[in-house]
Amino acid sequence: MAWEGTLPFFLSFFMFFFMLSSPCDCHPHRTLPMGSVAVARAVSNDTARKASDIATEIADYADVAKRIIDLAVFGAAQNRSYRRLADFTDTIGNRVSGSENLNMAIKYMYNAMTQDGLDVHLEPVKIPHWVRGKESAVMIVPRVKNLAILGLGSSVGTPPEGIEAEVLVVQSFEELKHRASEATGKIVVFNQPFVSYGETVAYRAYGASEAAKVGAVATLIRSITPFSINSPHTGWQDYQDGVKRIPTACITVEDAELMWRLSKRGQKIMIRVTMAAKTFPDADSFNTVAEIKGWQHPEQVVLLSGHLDSWDVGQGAMDDGGGAMISWEVLSLIKDLGLRPRRTLRTVLWTAEEQGGVGAQQYYNLHKVNISNFDLVMESDLGTFRPEALQFTGSDAARKVMEEVVKLLAPINMTKLETHGEGTDISPWMQAGVPGASLYVADSRYFWFHHSEGDTMSVQDPQDMNLCSALWAVVSFVVADLQDMLPR
Numbered sequence: 001m002a003w004e005g006t007l008p009f010f011l012s013f014f015m016f017f018f019m020l021s022s023p024c025d026c027h028p029h030r031t032l033p034m035g036s037v038a039v040a041r042a043v044s045n046d047t048a049r050k051a052s053d054i055a056t057e058i059a060d061y062a063d064v065a066k067r068i069i070d071l072a073v074f075g076a077a078q079n080r081s082y083r084r085l086a087d088f089t090d091t092i093g094n095r096v097s098g099s100e101n102l103n104m105a106i107k108y109m110y111n112a113m114t115q116d117g118l119d120v121h122l123e124p125v126k127i128p129h130w131v132r133g134k135e136s137a138v139m140i141v142p143r144v145k146n147l148a149i150l151g152l153g154s155s156v157g158t159p160p161e162g163i164e165a166e167v168l169v170v171q172s173f174e175e176l177k178h179r180a181s182e183a184t185g186k187i188v189v190f191n192q193p194f195v196s197y198g199e200t201v202a203y204r205a206y207g208a209s210e211a212a213k214v215g216a217v218a219t220l221i222r223s224i225t226p227f228s229i230n231s232p233h234t235g236w237q238d239y240q241d242g243v244k245r246i247p248t249a250c251i252t253v254e255d256a257e258l259m260w261r262l263s264k265r266g267q268k269i270m271i272r273v274t275m276a277a278k279t280f281p282d283a284d285s286f287n288t289v290a291e292i293k294g295w296q297h298p299e300q301v302v303l304l305s306g307h308l309d310s311w312d313v314g315q316g317a318m319d320d321g322g323g324a325m326i327s328w329e330v331l332s333l334i335k336d337l338g339l340r341p342r343r344t345l346r347t348v349l350w351t352a353e354e355q356g357g358v359g360a361q362q363y364y365n366l367h368k369v370n371i372s373n374f375d376l377v378m379e380s381d382l383g384t385f386r387p388e389a390l391q392f393t394g395s396d397a398a399r400k401v402m403e404e405v406v407k408l409l410a411p412i413n414m415t416k417l418e419t420h421g422e423g424t425d426i427s428p429w430m431q432a433g434v435p436g437a438s439l440y441v442a443d444s445r446y447f448w449f450h451h452s453e454g455d456t457m458s459v460q461d462p463q464d465m466n467l468c469s470a471l472w473a474v475v476s477f478v479v480a481d482l483q484d485m486l487p488r
Helices: 011-018 035-041 049-058 063-075 081-092 099-116 173-178 197-213 255-264 315-334 357-373 396-410 428-432 461-479
Strands: 118-133 135-141 145-146 149-151 162-169 186-190 218-222 247-250 270-273 278-292 299-309 343-350 373-379 387-393 417-419 434-440
Touching: 049 396, 063 315, 063 396, 063 461, 081 099, 081 315, 081 461, 099 118, 099 173, 099 278, 099 315, 118 357, 135 149, 135 247, 135 428, 162 173, 162 255, 173 197, 173 428, 186 197, 197 218, 197 247, 218 255, 278 315, 278 357, 299 315, 299 357, 315 343, 315 461, 343 357, 343 461, 357 373, 357 428, 373 417, 373 428, 373 461, 387 461, 396 417, 396 461, 428 434, 434 461
Parallel strands: 162 186, 186 218, 218 247, 299 343, 299 373, 373 434, 387 417
Antiparallel strands: 118 278, 135 145, 135 270, 149 247, 162 270, 278 343, 387 434
């Protein structure tokens, strides 16, 4: 609301004195004159502040931002997030939802962050528990060839003796519809070209049900990747209600293209696939939460996050061990520098993201009652390669604030603000109007390794992780310490 007239002198004096005598010595205050500027700073958060005032306030954080960057990139914390990730993934390995490895990972991170001097707690959730079991596939006609496969999450298994059937190869859902009469009793192989992950992943997600609708007995789906060295990629898939559930797995790009060429020559293809996949009752798990309480508004939160679970192949270093580690690293950097923001900085390591953001949705359901106190939600889940920009979703007014914040990243030449913050785990908050941010990285190789045995520490680069940590820390700390929350 707008204030009419002038404030009484005693009120303006009191508010001015309160601001100068704040208990936090980490906030980079400017020296203010006693007159109109002091009165303007005393006005309620409901009163819009001039863009120039906000820009000046943010610019005052240049020294703090440089201290954070220097520590993360050049100082004692250099390569720390990388070392932490290596220790974690080498010790625990992959961490699929419902597994003992995921339980071990949660305990590991709880202990590690507690030993780091952070305030840590666990929030219980229920998560899916699917186990792939032993699986194999072999082409038996026109020649014998073993096929590398990875069953898809939530897939049913085959009978113990497997399924042996002729193959129908198609390149799209549209072609499957046109050839529906040929699909009955066959194994449908999808050889869809990779366009983009967002578009092509529909075949992994819905291929089994679409094939079952036309009478197929199983599906083998070309892995969702632009590059392959005979490496299958797994992932979650969704059965449609009321449609028969048939076994489904991903095969390599090479084998999908091989069978496409054979089929175009009119050659008959026969495959035997065996999968022991099973779904068990939902398992107990936890979202892992660590935070630095705000000195003035501890109830208000800037949330950083990555997910702790992975698929049951590789090490889950890229997806999403790196995102989890830089979100922990932020709190370590802020603590090491003796800083304490105005609002609470909270790191959440999600569980069961790979199954559709299961842990994050339960977190949202639990905490949405306090949604007005969530200032910004941030997620890193597209790799921690060299950062190129910050992606942001929010109001035009909030975007103007964030444009000023990223200018503080000039020392590492990362001042771009892109549109569309993204992340499965923060999407419920953004859909409800909370500003959201994500890392935009040089991710051209991300889907080479995604959900495959190739997702290991060999993909990671320590200097890239230093830069990601610096960006993540500067943005989150400054937003958490600004006088006002981001405008909705």
